[in-house]
Amino acid sequence: MSQPTPPNSSPRLSPRQQRLQAWKDHHRASAHDSLLRLWRAPIQSLLTASVIAIALMLPAALWVALNNIQQLGEGWDASPKISVYLKPQMDTTAIDTLKTQLQNRPGIKHVEYVSPEQALASLNTMAGFGETLKGLNRNPLPPTLILTPIFNAVDVAQIQTITDDIAKQPIVDQVDLDMAWVRRLNQWLELGKQCAWGLAGLLSFGLLIVVGNTIRLGIENRRDEILIIKLVGGTNGFIRRPFLYAGAWYGLFGGVIASIALAISFLCLRSATAELAAAYQTDFILSGLGVLGSLVLIALSGLIGLCGAALAVGRHLGDVEPG
């Protein structure tokens, strides 16, 4: 009988080390074997991976689009203005005191006083207002302080704090924050992101079913092998392993396809948006998922594939029992 030359493993390992080595060997063999099986059925594997990719691209694209809109909002140059309407017939010293006080406040860049007369004059110049104002017997406009905060438009909470503070001043009648649109934009973005998450959750569930069904078919195809393995003493873990790897591979490949497709789509859109941005004189650049984002997408996809396989194996392996 020919004696085989010992490969990498030495026969002098303790039984415990030997079992650990065998366990690692089987993991490697399962990963390799399941990959080879995917490779041998390229059309079917590609179809499954593509279905996974499409399901991943929808929420990922939505997420990236929303991030871009948010970035656009952050880049908005004009800070919001806060109009502080004072009580009428206030004497100028009180107004000056408040103006100085506000100017020294951190967070405020600039304070401008607009007297009722100035406001009336500027209103008169606007088309259509002149005739209306002539019908009034007195100037109805209050003295006003226009504040420019240093925060930009998305720091809604900080601007709100300043506004609430100023409203408590005794000579202040009303504070008007011209930033409802900022708040609304943020609310829309928040809603959009929640939708993206919801969509991602729903489609992940779909992915579990897609991967689970593919693995179920794999179990059916390898029924004889599973029966023999069970008869010669294979544990459920041993039988499960190659199927779990197969699920993870499907997920990873789907994630890679989705990342590449998204990168190409955003690259194509980039020149178009750059032209548009130039027309609006902004330096906005469309950003894609990025390397880190793509890696996260691929990892999540692999995890979903693994979970789908685990569900299918848990449900269907018990059906394959010798006897």
Next chain:
Amino acid sequence: MIEFQQVSKRYSSGFEALNGVNFHIQPREMVFLTGHSGAGKSTLMKLIMLMERPTSGQVIMAGQNLSKVRPSQIPYHRRHIGVVFQNHQLLFDRSVFHNVALPMQIAGFSEWDIGRRVRAALDKVGLLDKEKQNPINLSGGEQQRVGIARAVVNKPALLLADEPTGNLDPQLATEIMELFRQFASVGVTIMIASHDIALIRRMGLRVLGLEQGHLVYDGAL
């Protein structure tokens, strides 16, 4: 090695496969199990393999009461038993070597041990030169010998064979039986289910005869 104590098995369909069966097989013994189809031969072997559980009575193997073996422990129990099937149950997606290696891979042996013992087992059944072939290209007798090599590669204490010569001509069947006799001589307990009475007579070994679930004969034919 194996002891059946008042073992009965009734399937959920109501079919009574075994009824109050008692016997005791000593270590290193080689016995035949005979009877018509449906007499309970397969059920008896399934009880030893823990593919089924008895409705009543006890099955004891190597001093262990099998009713105490929890489901999670069944794979480890089966590693002490080598099984040979009538239809060989080989996998045609891998070589002869890897078919025989399967029980050892499952039991977690090193590559080195696997290579050594698989070749020893194939040498024993006279198929060492066919290790790289796909079993689908082998004859029926050769496939059965691959099945036997797989059953003994783990050095099991007990070898169960269910109609191992069912599809073979008399000369091949005798060769297979001689192979079993050699394993028994090195300490393996062997139970062979067969209804080839002529062959059983020639071997002159202990025979357990089953009829409608009852043990009706125990001794040499």
